[in-house]
Amino acid sequence: MARVTRTIGLSLGADLCWPAAYEEVVRRLQLELPLGRDVVDFAVERVTVEPFDLQQPCRYDLVIDRLTHWFNTSREWIKKAVILDGLYVLNNPWSLQSMEKQTTYVAMMKLGLPVPRTWLVPPRRHEPTADLQPTLQRYARLFDLGEIGEDLGYPLFMKPYDGGGWRGVTRIKDEAQLRAVYDESGATLMHLQEAIEPFDVFVRTIGVGPQVRAVRYDPGAALHDRYQVDFHFLKGDDWAYLSDQMLTINGFFGWDFNSCESLRKDTVWHPIDFANACPDFQVTSLHYHWPDLLKDVLRWTLFCAATKAEMRPTLDWKPFFAIAKKDLPFRERLAGYAEITRKRMQADRFADFCDKHLSHLDEVVWEFMGTDQARALVRGKVAALFPEHEVDSFTAHFWGLIQFWRKTEVDRLDAVGKPLSADVQQRAPLPIARKA
Numbered sequence: 001m002a003r004v005t006r007t008i009g010l011s012l013g014a015d016l017c018w019p020a021a022y023e024e025v026v027r028r029l030q031l032e033l034p035l036g037r038d039v040v041d042f043a044v045e046r047v048t049v050e051p052f053d054l055q056q057p058c059r060y061d062l063v064i065d066r067l068t069h070w071f072n073t074s075r076e077w078i079k080k081a082v083i084l085d086g087l088y089v090l091n092n093p094w095s096l097q098s099m100e101k102q103t104t105y106v107a108m109m110k111l112g113l114p115v116p117r118t119w120l121v122p123p124r125r126h127e128p129t130a131d132l133q134p135t136l137q138r139y140a141r142l143f144d145l146g147e148i149g150e151d152l153g154y155p156l157f158m159k160p161y162d163g164g165g166w167r168g169v170t171r172i173k174d175e176a177q178l179r180a181v182y183d184e185s186g187a188t189l190m191h192l193q194e195a196i197e198p199f200d201v202f203v204r205t206i207g208v209g210p211q212v213r214a215v216r217y218d219p220g221a222a223l224h225d226r227y228q229v230d231f232h233f234l235k236g237d238d239w240a241y242l243s244d245q246m247l248t249i250n251g252f253f254g255w256d257f258n259s260c261e262s263l264r265k266d267t268v269w270h271p272i273d274f275a276n277a278c279p280d281f282q283v284t285s286l287h288y289h290w291p292d293l294l295k296d297v298l299r300w301t302l303f304c305a306a307t308k309a310e311m312r313p314t315l316d317w318k319p320f321f322a323i324a325k326k327d328l329p330f331r332e333r334l335a336g337y338a339e340i341t342r343k344r345m346q347a348d349r350f351a352d353f354c355d356k357h358l359s360h361l362d363e364v365v366w367e368f369m370g371t372d373q374a375r376a377l378v379r380g381k382v383a384a385l386f387p388e389h390e391v392d393s394f395t396a397h398f399w400g401l402i403q404f405w406r407k408t409e410v411d412r413l414d415a416v417g418k419p420l421s422a423d424v425q426q427r428a429p430l431p432i433a434r435k436a
């Protein structure tokens, strides 16, 4: 048997907490996987930014990339490494570069998802370029913004066609405000979108490979409080529906790690923002959900690296469009789209891999999340974001929610018949003693 090391690269920007947790958990897992004729182990390294020869080899098998949407040096290095060296990357940089929120809306409308009605309007002001004047003089039609507002109805949302981080998003209540906000919008290309109001539930799904997590979300809350700790907000088919929707989106665009915002109004789920291929992964946003998301990312990346998963060279939309054309109830078409994604993502093989090789992941993460080292990571992230006088209280807040996760995780593992060993519970006891 030959020993081979799979090297996972982390291509990072301001990320602090999850990379350190990821590295430490991989270390603690002590993986030595018998795969075919090899014994596979793993190394995790941080990708540095430096000049590169287009033909230089790449020592990574897989990269988790957090920069493609804005940092060209890393994006171009990744594109080179995918083509020349067979690198697997989360997420597909070409797809990410070319699909803005606008394209994702259009594509999902084509598949029949109830994306809210949306107009695109030319920008209020144009950056001057050589051909601008003749183009506008010949072809730009005067339009009445008020008519578009009337068509959509109020309130409506004005937001950039490419979206991201709430930049330039305004809820507009009437025509006067529409005109005023448009006048202020400058050169930004804007959507006007029907508001999904009132909605009864707002959910963020986070998809990592074939895994989907659904978290209740409160867009009106303070930043640290938007992801909610709630267990009873989905009924009946809601969870399976939202999972299929997330898989449909991610399979269609070739994304492995993405989030989707969905609002439920009159029992219908409306997806409003799902081109988030660098989803929030900070403990200061995810708190209770952070260890679970970390596990999702670990499982999927270890699977892809271990099995040398190949990036799909094309997005291949035809099978999705073939289902879209079928005369079937929408729920069945959605299940059909999701099935394409499950196959593309080798969902069954992935599940077997996790059962066989990562059965100790739950225990390792549970223990790690009780250590001083994990607490220091939380504190480090809090210190980077909050003013000094709030660092103690917010560290205690997020740490408390992670310990609550550990409590519910004990219950969950009991319920699924995989209780934590007495050993591990002794090594990393919960802050509140469990009843014997």
Ligand SMILES: Nc1ncnc2c1ncn2[C@@H]1O[C@H](COP(=O)(O)OP(=O)(O)O)[C@@H](O)[C@H]1O
Pocket: 116, 157, 159, 162, 163, 164, 165, 166, 167, 169, 193, 194, 195, 196, 197, 219, 261, 263, 272, 273
């Ligand atoms: N059509 C809509 N109906 C209701 N709320 C919306 C709508 N569009 C946006 N919002 C609200 O505005 C927020 C930001 O809009 P979003 O499209 O998510 O922009 P970004 O890409 O910047 O995250 C959403 O999280 C939601 O709270």
Ligand SMILES: [Mg+2]
Pocket: 165, 166, 261, 273
């Ligand atoms: Mg959003």
